[in-house]
Amino acid sequence: MDKTTILDQLPYSPPFLFVDEIYSVNDNSISGGYFFDSDLDFYRGHFKKAPVTPGVILTECMAQIGVVCLGIYLNSLENMAAENSHFALSSTDIEFLKPVFPGEKVRVEAEKQYFRFHKLKSKVEMFNEKGELVCRGIIAGMILKSNNSGK
């Protein structure tokens, strides 16, 4: 599966798509990027007079690249199509080190810790354009078949 196919198979659309590009992917790791446009709606409220990207959005961006995009790729290796899957976030443990302001572009690097029994757990890091680490942590999710209710 190539990098653009992964993006095509993502189950998100704006305003909740936080992946622009996949730079590289293999069965162990993935790297991707996203540009935080200053027009994104949440900046109006977080914070009222000092817009900064919310930690939950940074977490979501890391999860979309490090767990969902990597999961779509790993599933393709097992001939499981993304349209027959759904994704459920199961845990996050993230440390936020630096703010990400409107108009910044980030790079997310993730490494698979394990992919067993439909659960993918990744070690994920996010960097700004200066190459500084802005957040890091562990994110896990379940990749379930659509006919499975999931718990």
Add this chain to the structure above:
Amino acid sequence: MSDNEIISRLKKIVEPYVQRTEGMENFEEETDFLNDLQINSANLVDVVLDVEDEFDIEIDNDSMEGMLTVGDAKSIIKRKMAAG
């Protein structure tokens, strides 16, 4: 390894993942991971990975799917240990 030994090691493994702690008071073969202990499917994966490390065995997808109770887990562990 005796059944009791396996169950007591298993109890230690599942403890951090249990949502319903009353379920741990009677930790026995009939104890059901999802209903009695309220361990969700994502955490059950971690239980299984910890079981693999603790008992030095490998658990396949079919065995995982059949692991609903403490007794199921014990039987699978015994079978895999005997095979290994």
